[in-house]
Amino acid sequence: MTVARDSIDTAQGLLAMRYQFAARPHWHLESGVAGAIFGLNRLTGGGNGATFLRMQHEYRTRGVWMGGAGGVTNRTGTSLRSTAYDMGAWGAYKRTTATFSAVSTRSLDTDLLSASSLPSRRPVGSYVVRDGTLSVQQSLAALDLAAILTLRSGEGIAKGVNDRAVMLAAAFYLSPVVALTVSGGRQLADPLRALPDAKFMAASVRVLLLRRDPAVRQIERYGAIAMVQADPEGGATMTIRVLANSSARVEAYGSFSAWQPVQMQWVLDAWELRVHVPQGPQRVAVRINGAQWRAPANLTKVNDEFGGEAGLVVVP
Amino acid sequence: MTLRRLFLITLVPCAAQVAHAQAARLDATADAGVRRAVEREVSAARLIGLPEGLLIAKANEGLAKRATPKRITDAVAALGKRLQVARDQLAPNPSEDEIAAGADALYVGVPAPILKKMRAAWPNRSLALPLGVLTELVAKGLPADRAARTVTDLMTRGATNVQLYALAQSVQGDVAAGWAPEAALDLRARGVMSLLPPAPAASAFTNPRRP
Numbered sequence: 001m002t003v004a005r006d007s008i009d010t011a012q013g014l015l016a017m018r019y020q021f022a023a024r025p026h027w028h029l030e031s032g033v034a035g036a037i038f039g040l041n042r043l044t045g046g047g048n049g050a051t052f053l054r055m056q057h058e059y060r061t062r063g064v065w066m067g068g069a070g071g072v073t074n075r076t077g078t079s080l081r082s083t084a085y086d087m088g089a090w091g092a093y094k095r096t097t098a099t100f101s102a103v104s105t106r107s108l109d110t111d112l113l114s115a116s117s118l119p120s121r122r123p124v125g126s127y128v129v130r131d132g133t134l135s136v137q138q139s140l141a142a143l144d145l146a147a148i149l150t151l152r153s154g155e156g157i158a159k160g161v162n163d164r165a166v167m168l169a170a171a172f173y174l175s176p177v178v179a180l181t182v183s184g185g186r187q188l189a190d191p192l193r194a195l196p197d198a199k200f201m202a203a204s205v206r207v208l209l210l211r212r213d214p215a216v217r218q219i220e221r222y223g224a225i226a227m228v229q230a231d232p233e234g235g236a237t238m239t240i241r242v243l244a245n246s247s248a249r250v251e252a253y254g255s256f257s258a259w260q261p262v263q264m265q266w267v268l269d270a271w272e273l274r275v276h277v278p279q280g281p282q283r284v285a286v287r288i289n290g291a292q293w294r295a296p297a298n299l300t301k302v303n304d305e306f307g308g309e310a311g312l313v314v315v316p
Numbered sequence: 317m318t319l320r321r322l323f324l325i326t327l328v329p330c331a332a333q334v335a336h337a338q339a340a341r342l343d344a345t346a347d348a349g350v351r352r353a354v355e356r357e358v359s360a361a362r363l364i365g366l367p368e369g370l371l372i373a374k375a376n377e378g379l380a381k382r383a384t385p386k387r388i389t390d391a392v393a394a395l396g397k398r399l400q401v402a403r404d405q406l407a408p409n410p411s412e413d414e415i416a417a418g419a420d421a422l423y424v425g426v427p428a429p430i431l432k433k434m435r436a437a438w439p440n441r442s443l444a445l446p447l448g449v450l451t452e453l454v455a456k457g458l459p460a461d462r463a464a465r466t467v468t469d470l471m472t473r474g475a476t477n478v479q480l481y482a483l484a485q486s487v488q489g490d491v492a493a494g495w496a497p498e499a500a501l502d503l504r505a506r507g508v509m510s511l512l513p514p515a516p517a518a519s520a521f522t523n524p525r526r527p
Contacts, residue, residue, distance in 0.1 A: 258373065259380035280413050281420050281448040293381075298492060300455045302424060305374075305391035306383035312455055314448035316481040 012036035018268070028266075030054045030067070036193065046075030048194040054086075058266075061249055061289070062091040073109050073194040082107035082191040088133075092247045095139045103131045107191035129154040131188070139245070144171040152188055163188060171206070179206045224286050226296040228277070228315050235278045236315045240264065240296060242271040244288050253293070254284035254310060261287075283310040342372050343379045346388075350375065353389035357396045366399045367412040370419070398422045405431035406443065417447035424455045430464040437471045445477045449484040456487065458497045466505045473512040483508055 016032030031053045039045035054067030066087040073080045088101030106128045107113075113127060135148040148167040167185035174180065184201040223243055228236040240252045242264060250271040251261040257275070264271040264286075283302065285293040292308075295301040299311025342354055354375045358368045374395045378388035402418025403410055405428050410418070418431050434443055434450075446467055453463040470480060483504050490500035 253380070255373075255377075259377040280417055280444050281451055298488070300452050300488065302455045304377070304381070305394065306378050306381045306387055308381055312452055314445065314452050314481060314484060316445060316477055 010036055010038040012038075026059050027055070027057050030056060030065075034193070038194065044075045046073060046194070048073045050082075050192050058247070061093070061247060062089070063247070064089045069192055071192040071194070073112070073191075075111065080107070080109040080111075082109060084192050090247070092245075097137045097139075097247060099133075099135045099137075101131075101133045103133070105129050105131070105191055109191045109194065112189055112191055112194060112196055127154060129191075143173070144169075146170070148185075150188055180204075181206055224294065224296040225298045226284050226311060226313055227298075228282075228313055230316050231276065235276055238275050238277045238282065238284070238313065238315070240273045240275075240284060240286060242286050242288065244271055248288050249290065250286065250288050252284060252286045255282050256284065277315050279315050282313050282315055284313065285310040343376045345379050346375065347385060350379070350385045350388050353385075354392055357392050361396055361399065364400065366396070366403060367415060370399060370412075370416055371395060395419060401428050402431060405429070406435050410435075411442060411444070413444040414442060414447065417444045417451070421447050421451045421454070424451050426450060426454055426460045426464065430460065434464065434468055434471070437468045446471055446480055449480045452484050453487060453497075453501065456491055456497050458501055462498065463501065466501055470505065470508055470512070473509065473514075475508055475512060479508050479511070 012034065013036075014032060014034040016030065019029040019031070021027045021029075031051075033049070033051045035047070035049045037045070037047045048071060050069060050071030052067060052069035054065050056063055056065040064087070067085075069084045069086070071082045071084075073082070082105060084103055084105040086101055086103040088099060090097060090099040092098075106126055108126050110125075110127065129152055131150055131152050133148060133150045135146060137144060137146040146167075146169045148169070150165045150167075152163045152165075154162075165186040165188045167183060167187065169181065169183035171179045171181045181204045182202070186199050187195060187197065189195065189197040224241065226238055226240045228238045230236045238256065242250050242252075244250050246266050248271070250264040252264055252273050253259050253261045256277045262273060262275075264273040266272075283304075284299070285295055285308070287293045293310070295309050295311035299313050301309055302312045303309050342351060346354070354371065357371050361368045361371055371392050375388055375392050378391055383391075398419035399415055401422060402415050406414050406418050421431065422428060430450075431443075431447070434446060438446065450460075450463055450467050453467070454460050467480065467483075470483070475483075483501075486504040486507075487497065487500045490504070491497050495503075
């Protein structure tokens with residue numbers, strides 16, 4: 001539900017995918033499509049479709065990306081195209097994540113810009129706006145807080161556009177799959193998604209409906225799990241999964257690695273490591289961002305002689 | 317780039333081999349004091365035929381966990397004692413896996429005589445997995461005598477390694493779901509028992525009845 005000065009009514013959907021390169025674990029490709037239908041008081045109703053492609057490099061608690069996006073908006077039977085190129089960087093320290101992005105957007109959707117508060121007169125043909133955005137997010141136990149500052153300049157218009165906007169957002173997690181979100185502030189006109197400049201307040205309930213497999217449900221219940229599946233040729237494959245932020249640094253170690261930390265890999269929606277282990281008792285522990293080593297919650301916890309803990313699993 | 321590859325899972329097949337290779341040699345980061353103490357324990361273990369690689373692996377574990385030299389040498393010495401007790405209790409010809417599993421069981425609090433009773437129940441089969449299951453159950457909070465009696469009864473009745481493993485997994489799941497460990501063990505053991513033939517003789521844990 002959205003309530004705004006411009007009385008935006010909209011229904012929208014987004015499908016995003018992330019491709020992890022097996023040979024280059026620090027690189028991945030993100031892609032997606034979005035569609036919306038809307039009605040605006042200042043403009044006629046219509047529809048919008050957009051797609052994006054982005055290459056990202058992640059290393060431990062920081063990363064950079066570069067990508068592009070294209071969108072088409074149709075309000076009166078004429079398709080108005082927009083294209084954007086963006087690049088950015090992010091870094092995390094403890095529970096704080098900061099992101100900076102630079103975006104250059106070219107659009108033929110002059111109606112959208114003239115419907116917004118700036119510029120003062122209608123541009124002709126295409127126009128270009130460049131945005132610099134800084135966002136800071138703080139994660140607490142069950143609460144995420146975010147502040148986003150955007151500075152904008154433009155060209156191809158009679159007078160350059162210079163503007164700024166601030167947004168604040170909060171998400172309170174009632175459970176791993178249900179969150180209440182509240183956000184407010186100012187959204188600069190977004191030609192790619194056909195959103196006009198607007199001050200807004202929004203509240204929503206976010207529910208994650210689909211699950212990939214039962215193991216993911218277990219992760220959400222336990223935080224970290226380890227499972228073994230017997231191999232026909234002897235021993236077993238042990239799969240360790242940890243539910244943590246994708247920007248975290250997640251490691252596992254145990255008797256299988258001579259207690260040397262092994263970096264886990266981000267696979268779709270969780271951190272994962274698969275190792276072949278021999279028959280008999282095995283011990284394993286995981287840690288996030290260099291914190292204390294913990295036993296996977298579904299295993300029997302045993303304390304070691306060195307003041308730490310590990311999970312005990314018997315391999316059949 | 318296919319959709320199937322989106323679900324590609326990274327496998328790390330070489331970690332176990334790495335562990336095996338590293339276990340044979342003391343980590344280079346060990347200081348002179350730790351090195352001397354470990355070498356002393358290893359020499360003693362070699363003389364009496366104990367698996368020395370386990371002692372080196374324990375020392376490497378302490379080094380990897382950045383434990384103090386005293387803690388490392390104490391842990392290695394304690395493991396040496398447990399290995400010796402386990403080897404003696406599991407006589408006459410325990411395998412390295414059995415000795416390691418026995419030492420693990422002793423570490424979590426299983427009394428040494430229980431190992432001997434389990435050997436009596438399975439004189440000609442590997443006890444590595446049953447000992448692992450017992451270790452897991454005791455570490456879960458079950459009294460050692462109770463857990464050992466159940467596991468040994470199942471062994472005597474002809475339970476397979478797979479059934480023992482399934483028992484441990486089921487108890488683990490029940491405890492995670494909020495069951496008391498003893499109630500979970502009773503329930504799951506009865507389930508396995510129902511699949512087995514009747515006991516041919518009294519188990520090693522049954523006291524002889526007096527007239």
